[in-house]
Amino acid sequence: VSAPIVFSGSPLDRLDQRRKDAAWITAQLGDESTRVLPVWRLSVLVRSGGTPSLAWATSSLLESVGAGTPPVFLGVVDQVAHFALDISSTAEPIKELEWEGVAEFPDLRAIAGQLPAGEAAIAAQARHLVDWHARHGHCPGCGSRTEARDGGYVRLCSECGAEHFPRTDPVVIMLATDGDRCLLGRQPNWPKPFFSALAGFVEPGESLEEAVRREVMEEAGIRVGAVRYLASQPWPFPASLMLGCVAEALDTQIVVDGAELEEAVWFTREQVVSAFESATQDLAVPPPVAIAHQLMRAWALEDARP
Amino acid sequence: VSAPIVFSGSPLDRLDQRRKDAAWITAQLGDESTRVLPVWRLSVLVRSGGTPSLAWATSSLLESVGAGTPPVFLGVVDQVAHFALDISSTAEPIKELEWEGVAEFPDLRAIAGQLPAGEAAIAAQARHLVDWHARHGHCPGCGSRTEARDGGYVRLCSECGAEHFPRTDPVVIMLATDGDRCLLGRQPNWPKPFFSALAGFVEPGESLEEAVRREVMEEAGIRVGAVRYLASQPWPFPASLMLGCVAEALDTQIVVDGAELEEAVWFTREQVVSAFESATQDLAVPPPVAIAHQLMRAWALEDARP
Numbered sequence: 001v002s003a004p005i006v007f008s009g010s011p012l013d014r015l016d017q018r019r020k021d022a023a024w025i026t027a028q029l030g031d032e033s034t035r036v037l038p039v040w041r042l043s044v045l046v047r048s049g050g051t052p053s054l055a056w057a058t059s060s061l062l063e064s065v066g067a068g069t070p071p072v073f074l075g076v077v078d079q080v081a082h083f084a085l086d087i088s089s090t091a092e093p094i095k096e097l098e099w100e101g102v103a104e105f106p107d108l109r110a111i112a113g114q115l116p117a118g119e120a121a122i123a124a125q126a127r128h129l130v131d132w133h134a135r136h137g138h139c140p141g142c143g144s145r146t147e148a149r150d151g152g153y154v155r156l157c158s159e160c161g162a163e164h165f166p167r168t169d170p171v172v173i174m175l176a177t178d179g180d181r182c183l184l185g186r187q188p189n190w191p192k193p194f195f196s197a198l199a200g201f202v203e204p205g206e207s208l209e210e211a212v213r214r215e216v217m218e219e220a221g222i223r224v225g226a227v228r229y230l231a232s233q234p235w236p237f238p239a240s241l242m243l244g245c246v247a248e249a250l251d252t253q254i255v256v257d258g259a260e261l262e263e264a265v266w267f268t269r270e271q272v273v274s275a276f277e278s279a280t281q282d283l284a285v286p287p288p289v290a291i292a293h294q295l296m297r298a299w300a301l302e303d304a305r306p
Numbered sequence: 307v308s309a310p311i312v313f314s315g316s317p318l319d320r321l322d323q324r325r326k327d328a329a330w331i332t333a334q335l336g337d338e339s340t341r342v343l344p345v346w347r348l349s350v351l352v353r354s355g356g357t358p359s360l361a362w363a364t365s366s367l368l369e370s371v372g373a374g375t376p377p378v379f380l381g382v383v384d385q386v387a388h389f390a391l392d393i394s395s396t397a398e399p400i401k402e403l404e405w406e407g408v409a410e411f412p413d414l415r416a417i418a419g420q421l422p423a424g425e426a427a428i429a430a431q432a433r434h435l436v437d438w439h440a441r442h443g444h445c446p447g448c449g450s451r452t453e454a455r456d457g458g459y460v461r462l463c464s465e466c467g468a469e470h471f472p473r474t475d476p477v478v479i480m481l482a483t484d485g486d487r488c489l490l491g492r493q494p495n496w497p498k499p500f501f502s503a504l505a506g507f508v509e510p511g512e513s514l515e516e517a518v519r520r521e522v523m524e525e526a527g528i529r530v531g532a533v534r535y536l537a538s539q540p541w542p543f544p545a546s547l548m549l550g551c552v553a554e555a556l557d558t559q560i561v562v563d564g565a566e567l568e569e570a571v572w573f574t575r576e577q578v579v580s581a582f583e584s585a586t587q588d589l590a591v592p593p594p595v596a597i598a599h600q601l602m603r604a605w606a607l608e609d610a611r612p
Contacts, residue, residue, distance in 0.1 A: 008513040016524055017565055125511025132510070138449035140442040140470075145449070153509075164446075166510050170476045170547050202547055203459075204438070204472050205431025207314040208538040218322055229535040232514040241476050241508055243549075259323055 001231040001244070001298045006112050006289045008234060010121035012075025012082055019073045019151035028081035029059045029071065036061050036071060037084045037122070039130045040093050042238075043105035044084075044123045052114045054122060055103035059083070064097060065090055072129045073151030074122060084126035084152075086134065109237065113289040120289075121234065128236040129153075132166045139164070167239055172211040173199035174245040175295045176222055177306060178252055180269045182299060183220060184283075185261040194284045195265065197292040199242070212247050220264040221255030224248060226306040230298055233291040244291045246299055248306035272300045307537040307550070307604045312418050312595045314540060316427035318381025318388055325379045325457035334387035335365045335377065342367050342377060343390045343428070345436045346399050348544075349411035350390075350429045358420045360428060361409035365389070370403060371396055378435045378458030380428060390432035390458075392440065415543065419595040426595075427540065434542040435459075438472045445470070473545055478517040479505035480551040481601045482528055483612060484558055487572040488605060489526060490589075494568040500590045501571065503598040505548070518553050526570040527561030530554060532612040536604055539597040550597045552605055554612035578606045 018024055028034050035056040038045040045055040062071065062085065071083035087093055094100055108127060112120040129152055136155055139146050144159030155164045175197050176183040184195035200215035202208065209227040216224045225248040233242040254264045267283055275283040276297065286292045298304035324330055334340050341362040344351040351361040368377065368391065377389035393399055400406055414433060418426040435458055442461055445452050450465030461470045481503050482489040490501035506521035508514065515533040522530045531554040539548040560570045573589055581589040582603065592598040604610035 005513060007511070008516060010511060010516070014509065014520065016520075017563060121511055125509075128510035135468075136446040138444060138446050140444050140446045140452075143444035143449035143451070146446075162441075165475075165507070167473055168476055168508055168510055169471075170474055201471070202474055203320065203431075204434035204474055204545070205313070205316060205427055205540045205542065207311060207540060208547070208549070210314060210316070214320065214322075234511045234513060236511065239510070241514070243514070257323060 001294045001304070002302060003288065003294055003297065004117060005231055005233045005291060005294060007120050007124040007236065009118045010075070010125060011077045011118045012122060013077065014075045019153060025073060025151050028073070029062070029083070031081065032058065034059045034081045034083065037074070037082065037126050038087050038093065039084050039126055040090065040105045041088045042127055042131055043108055044126055045099070045103050046106055046111055046115075048102060048104050052106070052111055053116055054119045055099070061085060061087070069130070069133050070148050070152065072126070072133065074125055082122070084130055086130045088134070109289065113287065124234045124236040128168070128234070128239055129166060131236070131238045136164060169240050170202040170208075171199055171235070171240045171242050172202055172208060172215060172245060173197050173242050173292060173295065174212045174216065174227070174247045175299050176216050176220070176224055176247045176249045177299060178249040178266065181266040182272065182296065183216070183222060183249060183254075183264060184267055185219060185256070185264040187260065188262040193279065193282050195267070196286045196290070197295055198261070198264070199292075200260075202243075208243055208245070212245050216247060219257050219261045221253065223250040225250045228304075228306045230295060230304055231291065242291045244295045246295065246304055246306045269300050272296055276300075307600045307610070308608060309594065309600055309603065310423065311537055311539045311597060311600060313426050313430040313542070315424045316381070316431060317383045317424045318428060319383065320381045325459065331379060331457050334379070335368065335389070337387065338364065340365045340387045340389065343380070343388065343432050344393050344399065345390050345432050346396065346411045347394045348433055348437055349414055350432055351405070351409050352412055352417055352421075354408060354410050357422075358412070358417050359422055360425045361405075367391060367393070375436070375439050376454050376458065378432070378439070380431055388428070390436055392436045394440070415595070419593065430540045430542040434474070434540070434545055435472060437542070437544045442470060475546050476508040476514075477505055477541070477546045477548050478508055478514060478521060478551060479503050479548050479598060479601065480518045480522065480533070480553045481605050482522050482526070482530055482553045482555045483605060484555040484572060486575045488578065488602065489522070489528060489555060489560070489570060490573055491525060491562070491567040491570040493566065499585065499588050501573070502592045502596070503601055504567070504570070505598075508549075514549055514551070518551050522553060525563050525567045527559065529556040531556045534610075534612045536601060536610055537597065541597075548597045550601045552601065552610055552612045575606050578602055582606070
């Protein structure tokens, strides 16, 4: 995969050891140069007008929005600390914080491909972590309240003392190929003629390669032989790590499961290449922000093979 | 990686769609041919004497041990359904269930390499899922009780209705190489001269390749260029997916972090090859059950390069 993978390439140094030091985190939050990325209902703040870019506040934002979830440490670049802050409890942040005409909270999936290199990765990290905190206020072991620690990379149970860590779900996404054809699927809720690579969560007790084989068999009834990993992508909707592969189909007779896919079709290389230019009657491909697009491009144009 | 990866290669078909049907699951549990793998305090039951192999009970075991966690569906082979059952509430299962001299609960990590092909993968699936159920009796969102559904692949919150899915943590494990030398590390609690590949959890907002670069820099102070994925391994201690890579070191001056590693050392190919035969004064390598061993073998003997 030669094109950059959107949601990767963050310039920030996460300082995994340093962030465990609560005094250091507090000192960073007291520093005027520190930058805070507001996250509202899982959208990050982006500058309005012109080329989109992340809109950063200072840590005085913590006082403006009151004490809620503590800020999550994202990392440091050029000695400047960066945090994300969940301000979802603010009803109308653009109005209340006087950002009208200055910044907005667009849908991250729609805007990510337009952000400068690396900024989508920062947004991914922020969205993923803020969402994890929002949905893990209690200990799954005993049900008691948990509290954020270590700059937001641990939640500690106030009752049983269990430590909980951010969850990242590995997902396989694969282009099964049969010579000059590749297998694409359409989920029931996708408009025709939109098709993409097949995908699914890796399950307990299986390798990446086994997950690829299981998913292609389940969803399309196609047996798979060789599997080759090509590239990965953080996908914070809400918490996936996409592991992109090409896979060798061992047979060609498609049987869709009907549940996950409504339709699966073999498309020729020519059909895929045409659809990169613009959607055809038969095929609209995923946008470049999706690793599925990059897998298709690597196979169709760069000769990536299983 | 040419050697089989222990904990992968399960013969079971997981029937992901079928297992959602509670009536079908109940029917399987009523079938005399159904096999149930007892799991006691995270060890699976293994036959005593001779070559180790998994020891299966029938579903009458559910009556013997009383109603606790419901059985977890593992999959089907030759039309026989397989389940795992957590019997940890039984104080002395070997005695109480009259398995003395017949079967035992050895440490899975110690026994896995001796199990027949595919059985360690079944054990991994069972251990991973049973542990997940044991530690997720409450909803992380609201703290209320959760209940198992879908053959054990969902826990449903009784209060807020949130569905929770088994958690699998992606971990990068990598052999950084500098020509004919590879970088191995020793954690503070490991006895000398035991060394292994560096490893760490993938964090929110980073790709596999970025996690490799970050971990090698954090733990050993070495910059990494090209990263090549080689193989993966389910590692149910408790819930990891090991993603094994070789990585190109861009410099050679080691600076250990002191927290995660006590020591990191460049070892030559010759030193590694010698240590495969038997531990030397300088180096004892991980056993073949660990993907670290397979990565080292692929690099040292099969010319796998970044």
